[in-house]
Amino acid sequence: xxxxxxxxxxxxxxxxxxxxxxxxxxxxxxxxxxxxxxxxxxxxxxxxxxxxxxxxxxxxxxxxxxxxxxxxxxxxxxxxxxxxxxxxxxxxxxxxxxxxxxxxxxxxxxxxxxxxxxxxxxxxxxxxxxxxxxxxxxxxxxxxxxxxxxxxxxxxxxxxxxxxxxxxxxxxxxxxxxxxxxxxxxxxxxxxxxxxxxxxxxxxxxxxxxxxxxxxxxxxxxxxxxxxxxxxxxxxxxxxxxxxxxxxxxxxxxxxxxxxxxxxxxxxxxxxxxxxxxxxxxxxxxxxxxxxxxxxxxxxxxxxxxxxxxxxxxxxxxxxxxxxxxxxxxxxxxxxxxxxxxxxxxxxxxxxxxxxxxxxxxxxxxxxxxxxxxxxxxxxxxxxxxxxxxxxxxxxxxxxxxxxxxxxxxxxxxxxxxxxxxxxxxxxxxxxxxxxxxxxxxxxxxxxxxxxxxxxxxxxxxxxxxxxxxxxxxxxxxxxxxxxxxxxxxxxxxxxxxxxxxxxxxxxxxxxxxxxx
Numbered sequence: 001x002x003x004x005x006x007x008x009x010x011x012x013x014x015x016x017x018x019x020x021x022x023x024x025x026x027x028x029x030x031x032x033x034x035x036x037x038x039x040x041x042x043x044x045x046x047x048x049x050x051x052x053x054x055x056x057x058x059x060x061x062x063x064x065x066x067x068x069x070x071x072x073x074x075x076x077x078x079x080x081x082x083x084x085x086x087x088x089x090x091x092x093x094x095x096x097x098x099x100x101x102x103x104x105x106x107x108x109x110x111x112x113x114x115x116x117x118x119x120x121x122x123x124x125x126x127x128x129x130x131x132x133x134x135x136x137x138x139x140x141x142x143x144x145x146x147x148x149x150x151x152x153x154x155x156x157x158x159x160x161x162x163x164x165x166x167x168x169x170x171x172x173x174x175x176x177x178x179x180x181x182x183x184x185x186x187x188x189x190x191x192x193x194x195x196x197x198x199x200x201x202x203x204x205x206x207x208x209x210x211x212x213x214x215x216x217x218x219x220x221x222x223x224x225x226x227x228x229x230x231x232x233x234x235x236x237x238x239x240x241x242x243x244x245x246x247x248x249x250x251x252x253x254x255x256x257x258x259x260x261x262x263x264x265x266x267x268x269x270x271x272x273x274x275x276x277x278x279x280x281x282x283x284x285x286x287x288x289x290x291x292x293x294x295x296x297x298x299x300x301x302x303x304x305x306x307x308x309x310x311x312x313x314x315x316x317x318x319x320x321x322x323x324x325x326x327x328x329x330x331x332x333x334x335x336x337x338x339x340x341x342x343x344x345x346x347x348x349x350x351x352x353x354x355x356x357x358x359x360x361x362x363x364x365x366x367x368x369x370x371x372x373x374x375x376x377x378x379x380x381x382x383x384x385x386x387x388x389x390x391x392x393x394x395x396x397x398x399x400x401x402x403x404x405x406x407x408x409x410x411x412x413x414x415x416x417x418x419x420x421x422x423x424x425x426x427x428x429x430x431x432x433x434x435x436x437x438x439x440x441x442x443x444x445x446x447x448x449x450x451x452x453x454x455x456x457x458x459x460x461x462x463x464x465x466x467x468x469x470x471x472x473x474x475x476x477x478x479x480x481x482x483x484x485x486x487x488x489x490x491x492x493x494x495x496x497x498x499x500x501x502x503x504x505x506x507x508x509x510x511x512x513x514x515x516x517x
Contacts, residue, residue: 065147310363446482
């Protein structure tokens with residue numbers, strides 16, 4: 001199958017999953033919030049919010065293994081593929097055990113000395129934490145199988161597993177409405193169970209479908225490769241861990257100053273952001289293997305082109321759905337949750353802006369990963385992201401409002417993106433001027449203009465469902481026109497039209513074509 005056709009099919013499968021899981025997840029969140037209440041929901045997001053943040057860690061570790069798998073698929077070395085997979089199995093098992101020990105030791109300290117949790121719920125919170133640790137371990141040991149599915153571009157199975165997980169969590173949310181047991185404990189236990197079952201499904205499929213995905217660690221043990229992968233994955237994990245630490249650290253700082261209820265607002269903001277980010281993450285997931293394989297085949301110009309396209313299209317996709325959501329956030333949250341915790345609206349708006357800034361260089365992250373020299377890059381990016389914690393602490397200590405932590409996150413994310421461009425220039429030969437002009441400027445200009453146009457209904461209509469619909473329509477039309485004429489080159493427009501035609505050609509029902517007389 002040609003690479004372009006494969007990307008089209010993979011993107012279609014992932015977007016199908018995304019549309020299903022997004023609506024299920026949003027509805028399930030509403031049920032869980034109503035069942036647990038704001039305080040218990042805040043406790044869950046504070047203690048086990050690391051499960052959500054592990055998606056960042058899991059993606060980064062998956063890319064580490066996928067980088068080697070995709071690279072050697074590009075080279076065509078089957079023996080090396082088996083060595084990579086088995087080295088990854090051993091590596092992630094050891095990482096999982098290490099993190100379990102660290103979490104259990106450090107977690108007890110935070111419960112006793114740092115976290116602000118009501119005394120009556122501290123025992124329950126500790127139980128939830130242990131379930132979180134279980135989920136963490138099984139999430140990490142599933143990485144080799146996630147990487148195999150991504151490297152082999154089997155997005156249909158990835159989509160199927162994503163839908164199963166969403167349906168399972170919806171079932172859990174419905175069960176919470178009726179159970180007489182402690183709802184918080186039940187929610188934590190069943191959520192951990194979903195992680196375990198997903199691992200079983202992935203392992204069973206991969207071991208039967210792909211020759212390299214059979215666990216024979218002794219036979220394919222390669223000490224040199226293991227050391228290389230450990231170094232690469234370790235630095236990647238260090239970088240991803242800084243994202244988890246940043247996000248969870250902000251949750252704990254907010255908890256220390258404002259209590260558990262503020263964590264409900266922060267948790268909902270992360271949920272909204274993760275659902276909106278599906279659109280851009282899905283597109284990037286289908287392009288990642290092609291970017292890495294291009295580097296493996298020695299075609300760096302193609303790799304850099306794909307990286308720039310990934311950044312631009314990710315930013316446009318997230319903007320397309322984020323603009324009306326940012327503008328009409330109050331009515332959306334009211335319709336979705338009914339009872340909206342304080343500070344949720346401003347938290348949601350600001351955290352979406354953080355994600356939008358990240359998308360401007362998201363393709364460059366994959367480009368840097370594909371080259372492999374990531375030590376200095378990960379250290380600098382991690383230090384920049386971790387600056388959020390001391391800055392936020394001192395800002396709140398000075399008596400500022402809770403949302404200031406996300407304002408500082410926006411500023412620091414902008415600095416981090418600037419460094420990514422410089423790192424890509426040094427490691428891949430990226431032309432900085434071209435990227436700023438063709439990548440950043442042509443992304444920001446149409447989106448800022450479309451945002452201004454989308455504010456017009458605010459000037460002539462009263463808040464409500466009708467204005468929400470009008471804002472959505474105006475926003476969709478304005479960003480489509482602005483992106484088409486200001487954001488895309490002729491080459492990119494041609495590629496998009498080709499993708500649309502390929503997708504239409506895959507439809508089972510075709511429109512009749514009039515015959516010429």
